[in-house]
Amino acid sequence: MSVSVTHKAEMGTKRLGDFKLALVEVLPALRAFARSLCRNAVEADDLVQETMLKAWSARNSYVEDSNFKAWTFRILRNALYSNWRKSSRLTQLDDTVYEKTAKAIDNAETSLELAEVSEAIRHLPLEQREALILIAAGGFNYEEVAAITGVAIGTIKSRVSRGRSSLIVLMEKRAYQRTRISALGAAQELMNDADRLARPALVAG
Amino acid sequence: MRHQQAAAVRRKQGEAIGEELRNQFQHLLAEPLPDHLLDLLNALEQQESET
Numbered sequence: 001m002s003v004s005v006t007h008k009a010e011m012g013t014k015r016l017g018d019f020k021l022a023l024v025e026v027l028p029a030l031r032a033f034a035r036s037l038c039r040n041a042v043e044a045d046d047l048v049q050e051t052m053l054k055a056w057s058a059r060n061s062y063v064e065d066s067n068f069k070a071w072t073f074r075i076l077r078n079a080l081y082s083n084w085r086k087s088s089r090l091t092q093l094d095d096t097v098y099e100k101t102a103k104a105i106d107n108a109e110t111s112l113e114l115a116e117v118s119e120a121i122r123h124l125p126l127e128q129r130e131a132l133i134l135i136a137a138g139g140f141n142y143e144e145v146a147a148i149t150g151v152a153i154g155t156i157k158s159r160v161s162r163g164r165s166s167l168i169v170l171m172e173k174r175a176y177q178r179t180r181i182s183a184l185g186a187a188q189e190l191m192n193d194a195d196r197l198a199r200p201a202l203v204a205g
Numbered sequence: 206m207r208h209q210q211a212a213a214v215r216r217k218q219g220e221a222i223g224e225e226l227r228n229q230f231q232h233l234l235a236e237p238l239p240d241h242l243l244d245l246l247n248a249l250e251q252q253e254s255e256t
Binding site for chain 1: 229
């Protein structure tokens with residue numbers, strides 16, 4: 001009897017240690033995902049902490065040998081949506097918002113392409129953003145992302161496609177604006193030069 | 206022909222965006238983990254083993 005109890009306790013401790021190690025392993029990816037979705041690092045770290053607590057509490061519901069990373073990502077995503085719903089901060093990108101977004105991105109003073117992509121992706125609807133990040137960067141396949149988000153594979157493919165197209169449009173608008181600003185600057189310089197050249201003639205006249 | 210060229214450009218742009226997103230994610234992955242997250246895990250484990 002006591003042997004059985006001891007064995008059980010040992011198994012429990014081992015499982016606990018394994019679970020902790022597994023969580024430690026996925027922490028960087030969870031944090032990167034949270035940072036990609038949240039507006040700042042503090043909000044992201046709070047979300048990761050909440051995810052860890054929820055995962056720990058729900059560890060008995062984790063099906064062994066199933067995709068642990070996907071399981072934790074689903075917990076994080078559900079926590080994020082739940083928090084945003086509570087605080088009514090979740091906004092969908094409709095046409096009007098899209099126009100405002102494009103203008104906001106046009107006005108952003110970032111020069112690096114990385115910063116531009118990073119900035120632009122923040123203005124996509126959350127569903128498209130998470131699908132793009134999970135597929136393009138997170139190393140998940142469509143099936144896994146469908147499981148994480150609880151929607152059909154076709155929906156994920158559509159979100160990735162629309163998200164990518166929106167990003168391209170936003171980036172093109174940004175590039176166009178940059179060229180326009182540069183052209184306007186050059187035109188202004190020409191006008192200034194012409195003005196400078198004309199002045200002595202006027203004075204002389 | 207023009208349609209094919211436009212599609213090729215879009216595909217390249219899509220690939221470039223994917224590459225940037227991967228770079229961005231890798232950059233975030235490389236960041237050191239805050240101590241309080243690891244401390245929390247240790248505390249949870251300790252609490253569990255004590256009960």
